[in-house]
Amino acid sequence: MKFHRLTAAVLAGSMLALPAAAETRVTYKSAKTASSYYQMGVQIAEAMQEASDGEISVTVEESQGSVQNVMEVRARGSDYVFTTPPVLVSLAQGGKAMFEGKGDPAFNEIRALFPIPSLTMHFVMSEESGATTLADLEGKTILLGKGSFGATEGEKYLGLFGLADKVEIADVELSNAVPAMQNGQIDGFVTAGSWPAPNVVEAAASTGVTVLSMSDEQIAETGRTKLVIPAGTYAGQDEDIVTTSLPVAAYTTTKMDDETAYQLTKTYWESKAKLGESSAWWNGVDEALMENITGQIHPGAVRYYEEAGMALTDAQK
Structure with a gap:
């Protein structure tokens, strides 16, 4: 297993929500190290590092694919963030296709944070x-x-x-x-x-x-x-x-606290323009991709979207 350890972002203002010495650890599980999606995970963590004072520490972890990312929800804790197409979340929650006979209540606790390049x-x-x-x-x-x-x-x-x-x-x-x-x-x-x-x-x-x-x-x-x-x-x-x-998004579960989900989501969107300056694939992400998230969004992320004036559907809330 390969890891890329980076310190990730919490924006100014997070100090009001977290004690000065507090550190929240997050694992971001994406794809194989040679893929563009692993690079994206590293870039997200680097962007967050630049905006932070170290309150949230992100480990970017290699994955063998989106199905594995979803399956690991069963054993992971509050620090788990992973990428997958929204359709796989729907299949997991319905116990269909590659998830047939492998259903688990943990799948129903999956919540979206933000879209990434499709x-x-x-x-x-x-x-x-x-x-x-x-x-x-x-x-x-x-x-x-x-x-x-x-x-x-x-x-x-x-x-x-x-x-x-x-x-x-x-x-x-x-x-x-x-x-x-x-x-x-x-x-x-x-x-x-x-x-x-x-x-x-x-x-x-x-x-x-x-x-x-x-x-x-x-x-x-x-x-x-x-x-x-x-x-x-x-x-x-x-x-x-x-x-x-095929749309892809970053997800976590209801185990993650609202403040961490809020800070991750806020930092992602407010860092995206700068990310696009170095890697053009980020320029394909905009508010329009939000409609591709078919399931529920984490309450902490919902808080950011409401503050930012991004419209959400009833199903996403």
Whole structure:
């Protein structure tokens, strides 16, 4: 198990709520250390450190995935913060899919804090391929990767749109997508992650690519959330990219006290603009993503949203 130990944020004003010598410890469990989501956890903790006098100490902990993060709620205490798509929280609370037969009362105590960058689908095609729509994938060689959300989702989309038997799937690791495109081994690749995606940035800058958009009808058929990547995000991208996403949020449980949840949420939002100066993926997070949190929000976080004038639904309260 790998850990990244950092001191996290409580903003000025927290001294009124906590004794001068008090320290609250928080564990932030995100993803594998090589992933962008682990980097995000480190960045959150660093931003909090800069704003704090050390009242809240955050440990960023490696995870094997979102399902594991949810499952660990059963054994964790008041210090536990984790990231996962809201849909997995709903499945856990309903005892469905991968949580069937594994239900636990602890799942009903999960509460959201704030949204983080969404997992965003990218169908990335070389300019030489001439592909500008999903239909143009027919006859092309595509890299899906293995075992990732993007690979599973990409395979699903090929089936939905009648392309499963019309596309050649390359036996190449996703980490080799850019060189494989450069040498003509593949016509394109599918990847999912926060945007701007580093491998898409590299491909766009080095070989020239077209990131495909989807129609509203296609997006509806996938059952995923619509997301627009603004024009200019990638080199040579003159128009918005309309694609799908899987929302992701940071969660804790009712075991966390209201003041800690309030300070974490407040610090996150008030540090986000500065985070975006160093990592553009934070610029894709705004108040509009709040509607993707389908379950309840922690009362301490609700307090911040009400102070900030962010509208919440009855279900979120």
